[in-house]
Amino acid sequence: MPCVQKRKAAEYEKFIHQNRRTLDLYKGVTDPVETIHILLTSQRPDPLVQFVPPPKSLEEFCGALNSSEADQLMLRAEQEFKSGNIEVAEGMAQSLATFTDFALDPLLESWIEGDHLWPSVIFRNAGSAVRDRLLAKLSRASAASNLNHTLRALAWIGDHRVCDAFLGLEKSPPAWLRHVDPSRYAHVAGWEPTQDGRRDLYHKKCLAIHPVAAGETACQSVSLLKEAHETCPWCRSPLVNFFEFKLSTPEVSFLGLSGPNLPVLTCEACSCFGPVFGNIDRIGVAHWSSMNRRPDWLPNDIALWDRGPWSGKAVRLTPRRAVHAVEWCSTATTSQVGGLPSWVQNAEYPGCPDCQKTMTFIAQLDNGHFPGNEGIYYAFLCGACRVTATTYQQS
Structure with missing residues (x-):
């Protein structure tokens, strides 16, 4: 029986290979509104059809819209909404909201x-x-x-x-x-x-984080997951500065802390199960907070966990809107400094353990940028108390 199944699978693959056709939905389409409509319309998977990818990303097309084109896309979204194509309508409206600055009030009347x-x-x-x-x-x-x-x-x-x-x-x-x-x-x-x-509870300035590709120059204002020469008292893993911002560089000086550096100290493993707090001294060195509370449960093998995929990666920063990646499952790159968090689950801003005020979001790293990984780490700061926090969410 296994030989028969293997032969049938090979015959199927051969049939697909011989009969598959390539379909370019964007060929000859010059209207950006029409292109966005095609991008947001789900294509039914077909093993006999190989779709040509779009010439640019959804965020690039939306970001280049002028006022007239944005109005046309709003009208298209309204038409889809009234026709019952809710998912397409929502995608158009959300893309306008996150990738452009245009007022959407005319569109919202239909939604209300x-x-x-x-x-x-x-x-x-x-x-x-x-x-x-x-x-x-x-x-x-x-x-x-x-x-x-x-x-x-x-x-x-x-x-x-x-x-x-x-x-x-x-x-x-x-x-x-x-x-x-x-x-x-x-x-x-x-x-x-x-x-x-x-x-x-966020900074309006926002910088997307990208791993440096060949030929690109790495930024000097932030480093990721540098070991902090201390061990976690809960799991004995090395602590890391998940982010370390060089505050003398104009790019990240908006983060709201005095001193040379802003290190966000955490345990990469234990922060998956509860917030981890750090204190930053006046010379910019981070220390484990005495206010940390061990999570109720930690895996027995937590000390054996692999380091995250961002470890050792050089990065570059590019400016974008604060709201750009607020929907975590959108097509946008999620890792960023500043801006609004991309909550995978619910909005969970930790309270400062010293003053009890809600802490300000300062950065996030999305492990899902790398195939086979998932989950987002979030970093927060109470500038008055010089306290950082790290949390984690995944689907």
Whole structure:
């Protein structure tokens, strides 16, 4: 029987090889809006068809759109939405939200009319008319209402009216609020409401991290996963400075710490199971925080884990929008300095163990950049207390 199966498999492969055709969906297409539409329309897998890849990435096509083309793409998204092609419509709207700076308010009216407030990032920086319609939904809510998407959309608008509304909900929680504080919804969009107004938990400046290819020059402002000459008290693995930023370089001086360096000390293994904190002294050296608490569970073989794929990699940095990679499963490179986190699961900003304030996100590394790996490491800073934190999420 194995010989028969092997022969049939060989015959099948031969048939595929002899009959496979190449299909270029982009041949002769010069309209960028049409190209984006093709890119976002899923092609049914067919072993007899080999699709030619697009000439540029989705983010490159979207980033080059002018105002008129962006309006056309919004109209196309609205048409797809009304036709019931929700996934394609969402992809167009999300691409406009993350890869361009254009206002999407005309498009959002259709989403609100259809009571479809997803993906929430498309409401980023929406105007007062959109905001007021969403706030009105809160005022009409009952105990049976599910306003999860409404609150997330409002978080992405995030203006002073939304901040005041979230503070009001925290002060007098209505029955429909369930079990999640409004501040946790604000975390989705990288901020929290305070009595002094909105407090951002991220830096608007954002630099994508790319491994250096042959012929490219590595940046001098950041190094990755350098051993710190200490061992983890929990698993005895070498501690590493997951990031070490050279603050004298203009590229990363925005991170909000005085001193020569900003090292983010962590245990690469144990931080997969809980936050790991570090303290930075005045000369820029990181130390294990006495406030660290061992996770409830660690694998028995954790000390034998391999180092991550970024270890020893030289990198370069390129500027992009803060919101560019906020959707972790998009086509964009996820590793970055600054900007908004790409949460694989829920938004989880750690609190500073010294002052208890929510820490600011400063960088992330995506192991999924390398085949056979997964998971994102996130780095945070409390500049006032000179405390760093590292966390990890995976699908």
